[in-house]
Amino acid sequence: MAAQPEPTATMPPATADSPQVQALVSYLEHEAQPMIVLDPDYNILAANTAYQRQFGTADRPYLGHKCYRVSHHYDLPCDQAGEHCPMKRAFELKGPDRVLHIHHTPRGPEHVDVELRPILDGEHRVVAYVERLTTVRHASARPRQAGLVGRSAAFNAALEAVQRVARSQLPVLLLGESGTGKELFARAVHEASDRHDGPFVVVDCSGLPETLFESELFGHERGAFTGAQHRKQGLVETAAGGTLFLDEIGDVPLGMQVKLLRLIESGTFRRVGATETQQADFRLVAATHKPLLQMVAEGSFRQDLYYRIAAFPIHLPPLRDRSADIPMLVDSFLQRGARTGQRIAVQAAAMARLQAYDWPGNIRELRNVLDRARLFADDGVVRPEHLPDWLNAAARPDAATPAPAPGDAELRRLLADGRLSRREMAARLGLSERTLYRRLKTLGLG
Template sequence: MSAARILVVDDDPQARDLLQRLLGPLGAVSQASNPKAAQERLAEGAYDLVLTDMAMPEPGDGLKVLQEVKAHLPDTPVIVVTAFGNIEGALDSIQLGAFDYLAKPFDVDAILRVARRALEQKRLVEENRSLRQQVDRSALVGRSPALLEVYKQVARAAASNVPVLITGETGTGKEMVARALHKRSPRTSGPFIPVDCGAITESLMESELFGHAKGSFTGASGARRGVFEEANGGTLFLDEIGDVGMKVQSQLLRVLQEGEIRRVGESVPVKVDARVVAATNKDLKERVAEGVFREDLLYRLDVVHLHLPPLRERREDIPALVQHFAGRHARGGVSPVVTSEAMSRLTAYDWPGNVRQLENVVARALALNVTGVLGPQDFPEPIGDAPKRLTGLAGDLPSLAELSRRYAAHVLQAVGGNKSEAARLLDVDRKTLYKLLEATGVEPEAS
């Protein structure tokens, strides 16, 4: 753990100096003589602990410092120091979120004991948050034969450093698989750096990946490291690799072959040590045949191939995913109940947006539900309503694919023909939306 940053706020310079000497063994101690100076210090960077005197001349007092810290650094503990007898003010500070309060004159042992306890709490809060994020982001939920095969491949591939290519439709969970690979690899203590190649313009991609020197192009006001350097010792996840242009493809090939990059505007190579995990929802062999993707780069990336099947091909995983997402988005930490009828309809739906769409649908249902019980009425058409309309229509039962197409057309109409907004609400990419609209007779060119 790096050295703690501690801020001492007191209008008495002797008191500040004494606290700095006492707390020096715990970390780097800075001083501020009043709430305004403390605010300026806090704006310069995060602190792990703040000690503030209660009574200070205007403007403000220790409570103002406490409120400032809680507003901008809510996890940073604040210890309030108060003159003996001012217990009422100390209790006010506790109610406002102070970690503890101490009375003057200083008790050296008490100050060190409380400060150590506060710093340990801060460390535990950060550690627990990090662990929760790792678990959430790398969770692979399901026990279908197709997903169990993915589990096995992840376990086998995690120990090596070779590149991995993950394929699958949009929303199938490719980044979660990449995070699972990283978490189970010897690089787990290193960084995991995700890059959405489809969201970066071709002109900026080179700088994003490899960095640049100051003045190497218009707007390069300073030198910058690229994500390959940021991912040293860890994993670099290149999502939507199929969208990368030919120039950058050749540079990626060189990095994979030689283990070094060249920053834009520099000629000196820089060694890098990042495991590359790439993902795509495109058929890269088809793109090679079209002449828009390098075959030699595909071979370099596709050393280990993991394919994530769409959700409609592993429906047995849907109940577990629904419960997982219901627990993640539940109010007050209490998981809601999903009725058997609602679960049946969720399982029967084709989910063109896959796992991501399923999570969004469950999250939206929970946001609007106050009972804690999710029934068919809590989900949108055609998931929640289609079976009611079809009851008794044995001779006219449209497929779930047809219902998906009708729903896409309905959403597009509801948002005034805005394809981007419709795709966002449906949680599918624009290509999938176009296919759905073409099948309904809606002009895909409509904007």
């Protein structure tokens, strides 16, 4: 957000019709991103057209309401409800604060990147706040057909790091176990960057023998080696204007690491067999499941290369640290593999087993288990007996007790409130009506 002009005279507390708020609204109307003005007591005083278009509806009042009630449906500020409150932090800093939250929107729960800036008077007192809201399009807080899905604290921390670094040009290093979704996170960095219209090029470093690595990466000239019948463009050239994703960079042969370092440091390269140097133009994202610092100590990975690629490391959580996301991931995977019009449900006892398992193979292993279970669910319901024997044997003894799914507490609150129809309730929770009815039945509320 552009820096706000600081008043030079003492200002009274802001109100919706005060001159300073009206001036702010006039200024914010030129902003393409949704923005609101808040007073120090969390009340929404004004909103620009972009906010009204994206977050406001006729049955969704917000002016004069508390921001935490509108965005979170909380009765208390975020910090008192167990979340980071940017207003509290901005007040303490007398400066901006930024956080990734899950907001309730007309479309259901969504990840929203929130940036809050205080407006100070001439005596350095906070009289109002301006909040910019950016919806995260490359991840979903609801089940969906493709891409990143999750809303657990561990998932949100990784997603927030992506949002922080995406618009910069810093190299990003994704660290995590196999199967944690490193390519999806790399693509999220690309899609949130200024290079999102350019290509996203994947280099599988583990699948390339050393004899082919240089040719694949840099390309080659005709006749450069036996079998080089034509000039070939390398993946570095293919990534021009976009992002180059080096997957499993820990597997790059030591002999190639120095050439990779030269590419990153100089931004230039030569095709194999060529004499002229070419300029590279890509954003680097790398990933590995290997302990690179240990490899540096052992001499199998260059220290100088490590420091070039690790400017902004992001640790991706294993699935065992985000078990609350499993019901949403399960729903997403079953949707992705279903035939048109087909819906597959998971019995509560089966879901409890899925949440009780540690998933050493992470999301990839979960997807494989669900692809198998789907074949046994002739009536459209996955039961414990449809899961592999080894998974049932490895589940904790209490796995037969259904684990609470994310959103159960919110579901109970909406039912007790009684103001929404089942259709409206499903939309609020980001569920289909059919999924809502199944969840109500499981909880004994239907």
